[in-house]
Amino acid sequence: MRHIISILLENEAGALSRVSGLFSARGYNIESLTVAPTEDSTLSRMTIVTAGSDEIIEQIVKQLNKLVDVVKLQELTEGAHIERELMLTKVKATGDAREEIKRLVDIFRGRIIDVTDSTYTLELTGTVEKLDAFVKALDMTEIIEVVRSGATGIARGERALSL
Amino acid sequence: MELTGADIVVKCLQDEGIEYIFGYPGGAALHIYDALYRQDKVKHILVRHEQGASHAADGYARATGKPGVVLVTSGPGITNAVTGIATAYMDSAPLVVISGQVPTHLIGDDAFQEVDAVGITRPCVKHNFLVKDVRDLATTMKKAFFVATSGRPGPVLVDIPKDITAEKTEYIYPRSVSMRSYAPVKRGHPKQIKKAVDLLLNARRPIVYAGGGVVLADAEDALREMVRLLGYPCTNTLMGLGAYPHDDPLFLGMLGMHGTYEANMAMHGCDVMLAVGARFDDRITGDLSKFSPFAKIIHVDVDPSSIGKNVKVEIPIVGDAKSVLEDLVRELKARAAAINQGQTKQWWQQIDEWRGINCLAYDQKSEKIKPQYVIEKLHQITNGDAFVTSDVGQHQMWAAQFYGFGKTRRWINSGGLGTMGFGLPAAMGVQIAYPDDLVCCITGEASIIMCIQELSTCKQYDLPVKIINLNNRYMGMVRQWQEFFYDRRYSHSYMDALPDFVALSESFGHRGILVDQPADVEGALIEAFAMKDQLVFLDFITDQAENVYPMIAAGKGHNEMHLHPGSGEPPQERELA
Numbered sequence: 001m002r003h004i005i006s007i008l009l010e011n012e013a014g015a016l017s018r019v020s021g022l023f024s025a026r027g028y029n030i031e032s033l034t035v036a037p038t039e040d041s042t043l044s045r046m047t048i049v050t051a052g053s054d055e056i057i058e059q060i061v062k063q064l065n066k067l068v069d070v071v072k073l074q075e076l077t078e079g080a081h082i083e084r085e086l087m088l089t090k091v092k093a094t095g096d097a098r099e100e101i102k103r104l105v106d107i108f109r110g111r112i113i114d115v116t117d118s119t120y121t122l123e124l125t126g127t128v129e130k131l132d133a134f135v136k137a138l139d140m141t142e143i144i145e146v147v148r149s150g151a152t153g154i155a156r157g158e159r160a161l162s163l
Numbered sequence: 164m165e166l167t168g169a170d171i172v173v174k175c176l177q178d179e180g181i182e183y184i185f186g187y188p189g190g191a192a193l194h195i196y197d198a199l200y201r202q203d204k205v206k207h208i209l210v211r212h213e214q215g216a217s218h219a220a221d222g223y224a225r226a227t228g229k230p231g232v233v234l235v236t237s238g239p240g241i242t243n244a245v246t247g248i249a250t251a252y253m254d255s256a257p258l259v260v261i262s263g264q265v266p267t268h269l270i271g272d273d274a275f276q277e278v279d280a281v282g283i284t285r286p287c288v289k290h291n292f293l294v295k296d297v298r299d300l301a302t303t304m305k306k307a308f309f310v311a312t313s314g315r316p317g318p319v320l321v322d323i324p325k326d327i328t329a330e331k332t333e334y335i336y337p338r339s340v341s342m343r344s345y346a347p348v349k350r351g352h353p354k355q356i357k358k359a360v361d362l363l364l365n366a367r368r369p370i371v372y373a374g375g376g377v378v379l380a381d382a383e384d385a386l387r388e389m390v391r392l393l394g395y396p397c398t399n400t401l402m403g404l405g406a407y408p409h410d411d412p413l414f415l416g417m418l419g420m421h422g423t424y425e426a427n428m429a430m431h432g433c434d435v436m437l438a439v440g441a442r443f444d445d446r447i448t449g450d451l452s453k454f455s456p457f458a459k460i461i462h463v464d465v466d467p468s469s470i471g472k473n474v475k476v477e478i479p480i481v482g483d484a485k486s487v488l489e490d491l492v493r494e495l496k497a498r499a500a501a502i503n504q505g506q507t508k509q510w511w512q513q514i515d516e517w518r519g520i521n522c523l524a525y526d527q528k529s530e531k532i533k534p535q536y537v538i539e540k541l542h543q544i545t546n547g548d549a550f551v552t553s554d555v556g557q558h559q560m561w562a563a564q565f566y567g568f569g570k571t572r573r574w575i576n577s578g579g580l581g582t583m584g585f586g587l588p589a590a591m592g593v594q595i596a597y598p599d600d601l602v603c604c605i606t607g608e609a610s611i612i613m614c615i616q617e618l619s620t621c622k623q624y625d626l627p628v629k630i631i632n633l634n635n636r637y638m639g640m641v642r643q644w645q646e647f648f649y650d651r652r653y654s655h656s657y658m659d660a661l662p663d664f665v666a667l668s669e670s671f672g673h674r675g676i677l678v679d680q681p682a683d684v685e686g687a688l689i690e691a692f693a694m695k696d697q698l699v700f701l702d703f704i705t706d707q708a709e710n711v712y713p714m715i716a717a718g719k720g721h722n723e724m725h726l727h728p729g730s731g732e733p734p735q736e737r738e739l740a
Contacts, residue, residue, distance in 0.1 A: 010344060014281055014293070025286050055471070062468035068290040068310060071344040163343070 002031070003057050004076040004083065004153050006161050007046040007064060011037050015069040019046065022067065028052065028060050032085075032150030043071065043163075047152045049128075072161060080156040086123070086149040087131045088113075092142035093120040101141060108134045119144065127151075168297045168328040169194035170201075172261060175304035177204045178336040181232050183223065183595055184208070185216040189236025190276060191263030194328035196234075208595060208624060211616035213240050215588040217247020217260065217318075218614070222552060222592030224256045225575045228381065230311050231592065233260040238276030241322075242283065246582060248318045249287035253579025254402060255379055257316035259307045260284075266326040267295065280322040289317030297330040305340045314347025315466040316379055347465060351482030351490055359437070359461045359478050360494045364501050366435035368457070368510045369395045372418065375402030375578070376440015376464060376484045378571045383407070385488035386439065392495050394504040396514055398426040400441050402578045405568035409547070415514065419447040420715050421560040424522035424724060424733070425514055427713070430455055431721035432513070439463045440484040443473040444579070453720030463487045520731035522713045522724075523564055531706035532681050534558060534633045537688075538565035541603065541631060544688050549601040550593045552576065554586035554610030557639035560711045562605040584613030587630065591617060594626040601629065601692065608634040609658055618671040621698045629691050630700045632664060635707045643710045647725075668700035679704040 009015045016035055023030050031049040038045045050060060057075070064070050076083075093101050094117075101120055105112055110124035124134055128151055135146065155161070166174065172195050176184065185208045188196045199207050210216040213235045220231030231251075235244050241262040251258045265274040281293050290310050292303050303321055311319040363369065377386050383406045390397045390413055397407045398418040407414050416423035418430055430436070436458040441447070448454045451473060461478040462470045470479045480487055495502065525535045538561050541549070547567050553559040553576040568574050575593060577585040590604040604611075611632055621628055633639075641656040665675030674697050678687045684703065691699035712727035726733065 014285075017282065018285060021285055059468065059472060062470075066466065066468050068342070068345050 001053070001057070002049065002051050002077070004081070004151060005048045005050065005061065005064065005073060006076050006153060007048065007073040008038070008043050008071045008161060008163070009046060009067075010069045010071060011042050011044040012069060015044065016046075018067050018069055019048070019064065022063055023050075026059075026063065028056065032148075034150040034152050040163075047150070049151050072163065074155065074161040076153045076155060079159055081153050082156060083127050083151050083153040084125050085128055085131055085151045086125045087134070088147040089122040089124070089135075089138070090144040091120055091122065091138060092118060092144060094118050097141060101138075104134075104137055108137070110134070164334065165331040166334045167194065167198070167331050168300050168323065169198040171297070171300050171332070171334050172304065172323065172328065173198040173202060173205060174334055175301055175336055176232065177202070179304070179308050181205055181230070184232040184234050185210055185219040185223070185592065186234030187213050187216055187236070187240060189240045189263065191237035191265055191325045192234060192240070193263075194325065195261070195263065195323075207234070208591070209620065210588065211619050212614065213243035214246050214584065215591070215614055215617045215620065217244045217258065218250065218582075218585050218588035219592035219595070219617075220258055221247060221251045221256045222575055222589030223596050224251070224258060224592070225254075225589075226550060226572050226593040227596045228572065230257040230259050230308060233258060235260070236263045236276065237265055237280065238278045240276075241280045242278055245284060245287065246584075248284055248320070250577050250580045250582040250585060251318040252287045252289065254375065254577065255316050256318070257311040258318035259311050260318060260320045262320060262322050263328070264293070264322045264324040267324045268326070270324065280320065284320050287318070288320050291320035291322065293322045294324070294327050297327050297332045300327065300332075301334060301336050302340065305337045306342065309340050309342075310345060315376075348481050349483045349486055351463065351480040351487035353490070355478055355480045356487065356490045356494055359480060360491060360498065362435055362459060362461060362478060363393065363437060363495075364498065366395070367506055368432055368434040369393070369507060370429050370433040370436050371395055371397040372400070372430065372436055372438045372441055373397060373403045373406050374400040374439070374441025377403055377406040378440075380440065380465070380484035381571070382440070382483075382485035382488050383571045385485055385492055389488055389492050389495065392492065393502060395507065396429055396511075398422070398430065400447060400578075401563055401576070403441065404563060404574045405571040408569045409567040410569065417563055420449070421564065421711050421713065423564075424520055424713055424726065424730070425517040427715065427721040427724060428517045429514055433458050435459050435461070437461045437463070439488065440465075442469045445473075448473060449715045450718050450720050453723075455721070516734045520726070520733055522726060522730050524727050524729040525709070526729060529681070529706060532679065532684060532703050534561050534635070534703070534705045534709055535565050536681065537631065537633060537684055537703050537705070538562055538605065540685050540688055541605075542567050544685070544692065545601060545603070549573070549603050550575065550590075550597065552586045552589040552593060552602070552604045554604075554606040554613075555581045555583045556607050556610060556641075557635075557643065557709070557711050558605050558607045558610070558633040560640075561633070583610040586610060587614050587628070588617050590628045591620060591624075591626050594628050595624070603629045603631055605631045605633070607639060608632060608636065608661055608664070609638045615667070618668060618673060618698070622672045625696065626698060627694070627696050628698050630698070632700065632702045633705050634661075634664070634702050635705045635709065636661065637707055639709075640711070646710070647716070664700055664702040668698070673698040673700060675700040675702065677702045677704070
């Protein structure tokens, strides 16, 4: 099962390596990991997408909580939540493909953010599934590069992860 | 008044009440060493290798319950200390390790004796710090002691660049410190305590399985009171030995891979298990799929991540072992009328049958010295009251099986990491804490060599440790596995070219005694213990072929033990459900 874990951790050098080191040392898998400071500059917010049985996820949560730099965490997938990932894509765009790609970007509610004679750079946000679907839809097009931010997320409604 | 960072480190140690630190100087730590020189409150023990420093501080910590402090330099200083740090981490011993680091402006430059100490130690410390500003130094030191000694104890590293130890700031040592990200639970949840008592009172085949957490929490009195109130059988892990007295009729001995037949069979057959301060380690459980198939489990641990890690638990209780056991005792006393010791009568009959086979049998008539015999004699002569440290291997298991501990903090060994070389430096730490007590290091000829250089430290500080070397000229446990599982192909387990240990000890200024006849064992021990102010190295030439029994081989269950050929026939298995 895929799980999203949101973490507030001390914004200190080395905090990230404690988390990533924990995952590699204990053999847990990481699908993606994003981290950036919050409105409170002493805190970073991290989002980890991982997969495992309920027992493994329980251990991951406990082991994360045990890290002294982890202030608080929440398993987003436990309740209703919103998930977003940003993807930047550079594709070859010449001839008929220029129109075709533009239409596709519109359908997916993305944007073209840079243009050359032969390329487009596209921006798209959405769930992981949506981004995957977009990459699949680009099938015929020559993709030059894909940059994904990894998923971030936030709980719906009143539920929040804050101090 | 403004102090330099180096003086602040030493002042912090003084204000923390630290009497002894164990260390080895070097470039990046020289300012701190200079500050040590200019005071006499904190006494520094100079080891001969940094691994010795971390083991000695660990031994000191385990014997006293106080934090052990290590001081080493950057680079090889800290990398040498890592084995000891990892050892302390696995066995949850409170250590504060202070390491010098290259000056801030050189960090990342591959400077002389530079190593990423925080990075290298990260997986084997409870927490670590790199001090970047001298104004943070005192608070960081306080945090280090707080984290190391609270909750589930463990080692904490404070890495201090050399320039920080030269800079000056106002010194204020905080009386206490709180951290928003770290707040260990102490009390167990009252509802869980009640549920646990319900389950315990309804047990027909109960067992109490107590580990090192009981020792760390100083919870042995509460454990004993609870077990006696209920009249239930109790077993201890390797790390928990001493938590329940070895000679009490309710005690089943140690459990696990080399545990007693009765303890393992009772673990297998129990219907209710109370696990306290134990972590269901693989050397305890054997094959998890065969582990305690009938048991409903109550698990008390201060570390939530220990609960449910290996084994599914009915009633988890997060809390300090002492606090939870005291709460359990209180609840049991309030419901004293419901305690019916009669309901476990059949269970005790079964246990007594298991006890009947004498699983710790060995050949008493041998013409060679049997290692078990040496330990039994040691117990007799010391009245079971010595501090015993050990290294790792067969001798460690025999010590655990045959010494018989009545008190906690007397048995000090590397259980989790299994670090050969631990015994002698750990014994130094214990002897420094208890200069007038008898400290024995039970070891083997392979283990003792790993930190033999510390004989020199023992000489410098007049530490009269008694080394009991069970010398079988083999890495005994490796040899035993090769005999059982590798068709007697003794690949590199033979110790060729051993030194003359008597001459070796004497060259360090100690006494050595060679013993190769069973009849001389007792006399040699008595002779050695009479030399109260001397380190004595007793080199016992033991039977090379002796194996540790009983044994649960890897992948086997608790009811599938290898028994010594001299043990009785196991009783027929009964229907337990």
